[in-house]
Amino acid sequence: MLTHHVLRQRxxxxxxxxxxHESILQEFxxxxxxxxxxxxxxxxxxxxxxxxxTAEIFKWCIDTGMRLLPSVAPLLLTRICRQWRALxxxxxxxxxxxxEIEFGVHxxxxxxxxxxxxxxxxxxxxxxxxxxxxxxxxxxxxVILQHASQLQYLNVLIDSEVLCNFIAVQSFPILxxxxxxxxxxxxxxxxxxxxxxxxxxxxxxxxxxxxxxPSTILMPWAQLRKMTLSLVPLWECLNVLRRATxxxxxxxRGPPEEVGxxxxxxxxxxxxxxxxxxxSTDDDQDILPLLTLPCLRRLELGGRFGQYREYxxxxxxxxxxRVSATLRTFHVGMSPTVPLQWFHTLTQLTTLELVHxxxxxxxxxxxxxxxxxxxxxxxxxxxxxxxxxxGSDQVDDELLGAxxxxxxxxxxxxxxxxxxxxxxxxxxxxxxxxxxxxPLVNVLPxxxxxxxxxxxxxxxxxxxxxx
Numbered sequence: 001m002l003t004h005h006v007l008r009q010r011x012x013x014x015x016x017x018x019x020x021h022e023s024i025l026q027e028f029x030x031x032x033x034x035x036x037x038x039x040x041x042x043x044x045x046x047x048x049x050x051x052x053x054t055a056e057i058f059k060w061c062i063d064t065g066m067r068l069l070p071s072v073a074p075l076l077l078t079r080i081c082r083q084w085r086a087l088x089x090x091x092x093x094x095x096x097x098x099x100e101i102e103f104g105v106h107x108x109x110x111x112x113x114x115x116x117x118x119x120x121x122x123x124x125x126x127x128x129x130x131x132x133x134x135x136x137x138x139x140x141x142x143v144i145l146q147h148a149s150q151l152q153y154l155n156v157l158i159d160s161e162v163l164c165n166f167i168a169v170q171s172f173p174i175l176x177x178x179x180x181x182x183x184x185x186x187x188x189x190x191x192x193x194x195x196x197x198x199x200x201x202x203x204x205x206x207x208x209x210x211x212x213x214p215s216t217i218l219m220p221w222a223q224l225r226k227m228t229l230s231l232v233p234l235w236e237c238l239n240v241l242r243r244a245t246x247x248x249x250x251x252x253r254g255p256p257e258e259v260g261x262x263x264x265x266x267x268x269x270x271x272x273x274x275x276x277x278x279x280s281t282d283d284d285q286d287i288l289p290l291l292t293l294p295c296l297r298r299l300e301l302g303g304r305f306g307q308y309r310e311y312x313x314x315x316x317x318x319x320x321x322r323v324s325a326t327l328r329t330f331h332v333g334m335s336p337t338v339p340l341q342w343f344h345t346l347t348q349l350t351t352l353e354l355v356h357x358x359x360x361x362x363x364x365x366x367x368x369x370x371x372x373x374x375x376x377x378x379x380x381x382x383x384x385x386x387x388x389x390x391g392s393d394q395v396d397d398e399l400l401g402a403x404x405x406x407x408x409x410x411x412x413x414x415x416x417x418x419x420x421x422x423x424x425x426x427x428x429x430x431x432x433x434x435x436x437x438x439p440l441v442n443v444l445p446x447x448x449x450x451x452x453x454x455x456x457x458x459x460x461x462x463x464x465x466x467x
Contacts, residue, residue, distance in 0.1 A: 104133060
């Protein structure tokens with residue numbers, strides 16, 4: 001056992017060590033304080049920018065699909081420094097959109113929407129909101145009523161019971177684009193759907209309905225210019241086309257999985273103002289024999305068209321013949337097996353886009369026919385040619401020969417091919433992944449075409465990697 005004297009000596013040594021380390025700690029604290037003082041005197045170049053320029057930079061940081069996440073702008077900008085936080089909170093353009101918020105999932109959704117949009121000032125608002133159950137109906141009505149005067153874009157994904165019990169808002173004075181999607185099967189026996197007074201949305205021009213029957217909803221059809229119908233039966237599509245007399249663009253995205261017997265006769269529709277038509281699956285083609293479109297300029301057969309099937313000819317070939325005089329742009333989503341007979345009447349076509357069906361061989365008779373040396377009168381007015389969802393390895397001698405044969409206009413009846421684009425496949429975006437780049441081959445021949453005046457684009461739709 002240690003003696004009293006030894007214990008006293010050890011205690012004294014410990015106290016001395018504590019004092020020594022406290023002295024060192026105090027020196028470090030003083031040094032830290034001095035460093036912070038010097039840092040506070042430094043003026044970072046980015047903080048010297050005029051607030052207007054910084055605010056404009058902030059706008060370019062926005063990802064409209066992720067705005068509510070704290071790890072991205074605009075919320076991220078409020079966490080950098082006091083100056084940026086103040087500027088971000090006082091820049092209305094950062095707060096005019098809520099890309100998706102769901103009642104029952106997002107905590108305090110109603111309060112979040114109110115606070116978010118309060119920072120947008122008087123700017124037009126865009127809101128995508130999900131309301132899956134009736135208990136949230138009152139909150140949905142409150143949010144929409146509160147912001148109705150500023151809503152320019154509204155996307156509501158909603159349960160059918162909530163939809164049919166929604167109390168109509170008197171007016172949406174600037175609402176331009178409305179999307180309604182029913183999350184379950186809507187029972188048309190539930191009655192009419194009314195979101196606003198028939199004259200309550202004077203600016204509405206774009207409408208998208210998914211799993212919602214147009215016949216069940218009160219809508220100012222005659223003023224619409226653009227419409228998308230998804231999971232809607234054929235007779236409903238035809239009926240609404242008769243009512244939407246000012247329509248410029250119509251897109252059909254698949255009939256419902258179970259289609260009952262039509263309550264109406266499926267009689268033809270003559271639509272004199274429609275200039276753009278898109279159908280997304282090979283189940284949608286049944287609408288083509290029933291349409292007469294004297295002003296159609298753009299046709300898209302895309303989306304989930306997997307591959308060419310012979311029965312499609314019975315509907316598509318006569319339709320193409322009827323619109324051949326006005327059709328200028330044709331987007332085909334079933335390349336490479338699309339047959340040549342589809343193109344024989346398209347003598348006025350100026351833009352052709354072929355979308356490569358994955359898993360299919362790429363070679364197509366269309367490429368051979370494009371060569372003016374062997375088929376001088378095939379698509380004589382073609383000026384823009386696009387391949388989508390293809391790799392650069394598709395640029396081979398056969399294609400280069402066809403492109404080269406169209407570099408010059410031989411006469412007034414045969415146009416020069418002005419541009420060629422090869423659009424790479426779309427990859428799933430992962431922030432941590434490196435930028436995907438596909439190898440570019442045949443660069444020199446493509447440069448030769450560019451030297452003859454042809455515009456070349458190879459890459460994504462937004463980025464040209466040809467140089």
